[in-house]
Amino acid sequence: TAYEETKLNPDEIRAEAVLSGISHGTELNLYRGTSPFHDKQFDPNLRLFVPVSESVMYPAPIGYEWVGRVTEVGSAVSGFAPGDLIHLPFGHRATHTARPTERTMIGDIVPLPHTLGLDSAVMLALAGVALQAVHDAHIKVGDHVAIFGLGVIGLLAVQFARLNGALRIDAVDPIPRRRALAEAFGADRTWDPSTCDVAREIKLDTPECGADVAIELSGSAAALHESIRCVRKAGTVVAGGYYQDGAAPLRLGEEWHHNRITMVSSMGVWDCPHRDYPAWDRARIHATATHFLATGQLRTDGLISHRFPFARAAEAY
Numbered sequence: 001t002a003y004e005e006t007k008l009n010p011d012e013i014r015a016e017a018v019l020s021g022i023s024h025g026t027e028l029n030l031y032r033g034t035s036p037f038h039d040k041q042f043d044p045n046l047r048l049f050v051p052v053s054e055s056v057m058y059p060a061p062i063g064y065e066w067v068g069r070v071t072e073v074g075s076a077v078s079g080f081a082p083g084d085l086i087h088l089p090f091g092h093r094a095t096h097t098a099r100p101t102e103r104t105m106i107g108d109i110v111p112l113p114h115t116l117g118l119d120s121a122v123m124l125a126l127a128g129v130a131l132q133a134v135h136d137a138h139i140k141v142g143d144h145v146a147i148f149g150l151g152v153i154g155l156l157a158v159q160f161a162r163l164n165g166a167l168r169i170d171a172v173d174p175i176p177r178r179r180a181l182a183e184a185f186g187a188d189r190t191w192d193p194s195t196c197d198v199a200r201e202i203k204l205d206t207p208e209c210g211a212d213v214a215i216e217l218s219g220s221a222a223a224l225h226e227s228i229r230c231v232r233k234a235g236t237v238v239a240g241g242y243y244q245d246g247a248a249p250l251r252l253g254e255e256w257h258h259n260r261i262t263m264v265s266s267m268g269v270w271d272c273p274h275r276d277y278p279a280w281d282r283a284r285i286h287a288t289a290t291h292f293l294a295t296g297q298l299r300t301d302g303l304i305s306h307r308f309p310f311a312r313a314a315e316a317y
Helices: 026-032 124-137 152-163 176-184 198-204 221-230 282-294 310-316
Strands: 013-020 040-043 048-051 066-073 085-088 095-098 144-148 168-172 189-191 211-216 231-239 262-265
Touching: 013 085, 066 095, 085 095, 124 152, 124 211, 124 231, 124 282, 144 152, 144 221, 152 168, 152 176, 152 211, 168 176, 168 198, 168 221, 176 189, 189 198, 198 221, 211 221, 221 231
Parallel strands: 144 168, 144 211, 168 189, 211 231, 231 262
Antiparallel strands: 013 066, 013 095, 040 048, 066 085
8 A cells, every 4th residue: 555654743653664574373364364353353351252243454564574764863762863773563565653661562662773684673573572472482401392393483482492491392383394494503402393203102112101391373273283192191281373274183082181281382472461460571571582683692594585676575475
């Protein structure tokens, strides 16, 4: 949609897009109409999805992984200069205007470190999701961790789990390229769930008869079920994917019920507090993810699978 820029207010900055990432989970759920927002709305007071008379989704400015360079700085703004790189959890657009004094859903708007490359900067929101999931897993030094789904978030979670003290990491995904990246990023073993019973293999090969914790990041109900199957008795499963449609593969009368498994939702936005709040909040998660990306302790090489110029954005979908 064409638009015209308005005059910049004194408390605003304006930036021009450099990269804008498309999420395979949240964003494509919205695009395909498979998210609950297609025909419902979330009541923030009741914390319930409630029906609406007609779809409220379209047209919708989707996207939340936008990186740009500052082109204009308002007279009342300090700490920013033209050329600064910023990350905004805003939709795909050629430019964005923002007030640095207003917090976004992932924290403060600040200039990104000069050591942070563009391909890493566009991963900031997803790195926050991965870090939130690892925090929710409460991994202890020496724990055995299984990670299901090796998209961007899963591959970042493999690295955060190791940094958090995991002794052994099993990583599960049917796509060979993703498994190869997981191995390069530190996974001890990778599994193709289409070729074997992954949960059985993990349990047969661990003294504890299963992983201590599994983190599910594919958004697949079948993968969530296998995450439950692979953990030990009284283990933990962190559900970090954006699940859609029904959940027929999720058979809660089986291992979940009989092994007393704890299942934890890892939603980190929509006003959901960090489980260690007030010591941790979304802004601190974002700042920590920025640090590990900027210092190179969190690798992103190979994570971008396709690139499209903005004029061909529709083809990306």
